[in-house]
Amino acid sequence: MKYYELIANMTLEEKASLMSGKDFWQSQDNERLGIKSMFLADGPHGIRKQAAASDKPGLNAGVPATCYPTAATVANSWNAELGQKVGEYLGEEAIAQKVNVLLGPGVNMKRNPLCGRNFEYFSEDPYLAGKMAASYIRGIQSYGVSACVKHLAVNNQEERRMSIDTIVDERALREIYLTAFEIAVKEGKTKSIMSSYNKLNGTYTNENMHLMQDILRGEWGYNGTVITDWGGSNDRVAGLLAGNELEMPSTAGETDKEIVQAIKSGKLKEEVLDESVDRLLDLIFTTTEALRKPQLEFDVEKHHRVSQKVAEESIVLLKNEGNLLPLKFGKKIAVIGDFAKDARYQGAGSSIVNPTILDHTMDCFEESGIVSIGFEPGFERYGKKDQNKIDKACALAEQADAVLLYIGLDEVTEAEGLDRQSMRIPENQIELLNAVQKVNPNIIAILSCGSAVEMPWIDKVKGLLHGYLGGQAGARAILRVLSGDVNPSGKLAETYPLRYEDTPTYHHFPGKEVSVEYRESIFIGYRYYDTVNKDVLFPFGFGLSYTTFAYSDISVNERGVTFKLTNTGNFAGMEIVQLYVGCQSQEIFRSKKELKGFVKVFINAGETKTITIPFDDKTFRYFNVKTNKWEIETSGYTIMIGASSTDIRLETTMHVKGTEAVLPYDKAMLPTYYSGKPSNISEDEFENLLGRKVPVSTWDRTKPLGYNDTLAQCQYAKGVFGRLVYHSIVFAHWYLRKIGKRSTANLIIMSVYHMPFRGISRMTGGVVSMPMVDGILKMVNGRFFKGLTHFLKERRKLIRNNKLRPQ
Known part of the structure; x- marks a missing residue:
């Protein structure tokens, strides 16, 4: 451990206290040991350091900062150098505003065009998203502060995002939903990562040992800090075991006590806590050092x-x-x-x-x-x-x-x-x-x-x-x-489809109750449209110019592909050339083509340039669910250079010797995936792909409501009070929309309607304790007076304990 001596000088309580926030936006400090608070601020496309005190929750107005184009916009530039420039300017503003950790960029895939947060994400393609994210991270962290790539992982809908269970097969998880994070870790070297709210195949992501330990810490070698999304902690001890260092925001010491008790009972080894403290201290000390540099106000103009x-x-x-x-x-x-x-x-x-x-x-x-x-x-x-x-x-x-x-x-x-x-x-x-x-x-x-x-x-x-x-x-x-x-x-x-019904996720978005099934597997975006030959309005990678470009003279070797590009028009301009690769074998189901490289070239009218796009470790790989490794299939591969995914200008083939791994699938069990028309996948076939039964996707309306049930589910509550709460929320939303207060109405849906009961505690910075939530649950489940008495008793206890806590 890097900070062994310092950690050895800490009490168990001091170590546990560092694992959650000091307030809504700051990490915990320790004056005795010289550990300062970090300030964490939203910032995918500009810093939102709220002007209100950092102990004030909610979406308060921020200190003025440059609002750069959103990630969805900058991704259309296909210019990683430009992304790094954005990152550098964000880093400079973070220094000026004394922000240690900038919460971005977001690299979740655009699985479905209706996801309300798509404007914050780069692309439907993991390679493009990963390369752009890595460039942002390098830029931000060049100033010594930290980027925080988010939200790990498969956070592709906003409805019920704090409790939805995402059911996805391992290959799609690796190839589609984790590749951008992998690039952000390995190439961007992000110092921190934000875990997502949702469950992944039955387990909350920040407690998911396969995701957080096997893949993130193990395969990718990540030794940075994992931070929860705000209010995203479910079981604090399970999160710590999975390697989640920092829980945000503050829980006023409530989860610190859970950690201490888990160690004393033997449920959690103190060495696990020590390692988490060590990684968090590295983030605190390195970013705090960066903020010590004298820094003038940034040049606004x-x-x-x-x-x-x-x-x-x-x-x-x-x-x-x-x-x-x-x-x-x-x-x-x-x-x-x-x-x-x-x-x-x-x-x-x-x-x-x-x-x-x-x-x-x-x-x-x-x-x-x-x-x-x-x-x-x-x-x-x-x-x-x-x-x-x-x-x-x-x-x-x-x-x-x-x-x-x-x-x-x-x-x-x-x-x-x-x-x-x-x-x-x-x-x-x-x-x-x-x-x-x-x-x-x-x-x-x-x-x-x-x-x-x-x-x-x-x-x-x-x-x-x-x-x-x-x-x-x-x-x-x-x-x-x-x-x-x-x-x-x-x-x-x-991709811009002609109509929403054409999308591969039309039948399975969003998950409305317990889970959402990713039955389309790897076939999202152009991987689907191009494979099934479905007409679209505008294909992936499409864009016009005031000039024209001609492609010629393709050649390929084991290192990459080379060709010539000529500006045949009357204007100087920039062209984005795209490398796609398609495997000719039929032994493993694949999309027709996948983006494996791109470059943006400035070229004067009449000029010709020779362009080389190198191959890398992702060019020919696929994830084999039997070997549990990335493999390469021995086959011929079509090497395509295009102006978009459907406008292929040059094409050649090459033979690649693979890793000779065992085939991962039984074709007879997955006929639709192999058919070249992977739509409307049946439950049986999806279960064959998963290798297990899919969970029941609807709420069990016979059970009492619990911590991870949402306030929306109060419509089925046994108690009159619970149903009254539900109808009050619905009425408030309807009324606010009717009088034109649409932003406030949206806030009710985001912050109340889809909030799980545990979120009432986790999102209020210690104002409501989990024992108080127990009282609320009793009230909505039909024991109103007993629940109210319990709530008020725990409220008095919380107030008394807060008065005794050192300030």
């Missing part, structure tokens, strides 16, 4: 310009009929859409940043060179229909040569804690689009949202520019692309 550059490189041009873009000089432009006046630039929830500066479209026109003849909002932001606004917008559109129509999703539709209800944009925006198109067909739609949407209206627009969520400078960045000052170079990091 410079960081704003960097945010703009990142947004510019991440914007995706999806349609440009008749080369309407870039806009020709002197064209009269009508600007329509509420998002032009008040930019939609970030998501909602724990990642929300209080920007230092905020650009809005209507304030940036003069410098863009685009001639605006006026602005009309056209629609009500949160979906209410208003014919008068449509009429005014049409009157303006009639006078223009072309229309810039700003549409998308509002802030409360994409938010942490709840999933979207559909892939559609609001109907009032589509009605506006249809009306405007009748009076002016030259519509350029500017889309603002952090996740995939259906576009049945796409034939009504001639141009489509997707800005995703471009951060505080995104509005200006979009105008620079529209004007031609910037040649768009972003490409989609996720």
Whole structure:
């Protein structure tokens, strides 16, 4: 151990006290031993160090910080160097704000387009997500502070996220859901990792020995710190045994006592606690040392310009009929859409940043060179229909040569804690689009949202520019692309299906009660669409440019693939070239192709460059569930170079000698997976893949409610009080939405409706103890007065103990 002498000087109680927070945002300190508190702040795309005192729970306003484009946006740049630059600037701001640990980036897979937190995640592809995350981590940690990659693992829905059991086969777990984390650990060398709320195959992730010990600590050699998601601890001792050092937020000493008691009873060896303390101390001391450096305030203007550059490189041009873009000089432009006046630039929830500066479209026109003849909002932001606004917008559109129509999703539709209800944009925006198109067909739609949407209206627009969520400078960045000052170079990091029903997870998202089954296995995103040859709206890796590129002269050897790229157009530009690999063997079911490399190249008009994409340890591997190892199959492999997953420009083959491992599957037992059309998998076939029975996915409504049941389940409570609580929550949510308080209504769903009973204690920083939760459970389970008496008794005991605790 690195800090053996210091740990030897600690009492058992002192060691246990370090394992949970001091308050909502700080780790515990120890003045006697010279151990300082760490400050942990949300920060995937900007630091949210709340301005309120750190003992105040909740989503309070943050200290002003640069709001960079979200991860979903930056992933569209496919530029790891740019990701590292974002990380460096985040690290600099962390130093300026005295933040030890920045809680990000998020690398969960975009299994389903409706996941409410997709705007915080990079991609549907683990290789792209991992490479981008590693670059962020290197940038952040270059300043000595820590990144905290999250949420380990298979946290792919927001509904019931604190209690849902994710049922996934081992191969899909390794190849799809853990590969990005593996890259973040091995290449990014992240100092800390956040465990997820959910269960994985029956066990909460931060207690899951297979995940936390066998894979994370064992196979990946990770020796950093594991931190719970806030309120994400279930059984504290089981978490510690699995190697989870820091529980956040504070439990006011309640779980410290559980650790001490477990050691005294022999349930937990003190050596396990010592090792956890050692790893946590390393995080505390290294990041605290970084914060000792004298640091002036960061350059607000410079960081704003960097945010703009990142947004510019991440914007995706999806349609440009008749080369309407870039806009020709002197064209009269009508600007329509509420998002032009008040930019939609970030998501909602724990990642929300209080920007230092905020650009809005209507304030940036003069410098863009685009001639605006006026602005009309056209629609009500949160979906209410208003014919008068449509009429005014049409009157303006009639006078223009072309229309810039700003549409998308509002802030409360994409938010942490709840999933979207559909892939559609609001109907009032589509009605506006249809009306405007009748009076002016030259519509350029500017889309603002952090996740995939259906576009049945796409034939009504001639141009489509997707800005995703471009951060505080995104509005200006979009105008620079529209004007031609910037040649768009972003490409989609996720597939856009024609309709939601086409998605491979349509029948199994979200898990509504006990569990969610990942029956599609490895077939998510383009791995599914390309394998079954399903038409999509926009494929993975797609994006247009104002110039054109030609690919030629492919050659391949055991080290990698080389080819030539020529800019055949009239503009300098950047092209994202993508390496896909497909195994020709039929012995193991596979997707048709998998991304195994990419590079972004700047190239002048008429110029030719020779490009090499090297192979690595992930190029040919698959996870074998019989050997429990990564193996390589002896086979011919198709090596593909593409401009997207469906636009393959060059192709060659090579033979690879494998590891000659035993075959992992019996084909006869998995006919649908091997069929090339892996959809609507039956329960029997999924169980054959899992190697076990799937658990019952519905609540047992006959049992009393317990710690891990949610407040939503009070609708089935035996006690009248419990059912009254449920109906009160539902009414409050309905009423708040009706009066326009949608953000508060969402907060009720996120923080109350889907909260397990243990979360009442774990999320309140010691205000409510677990014995008090026992009283609440008695009340909802039909013993109201006995429960109330117990609750009040434990409340008095808690107040008395808090008065006796040293401050």
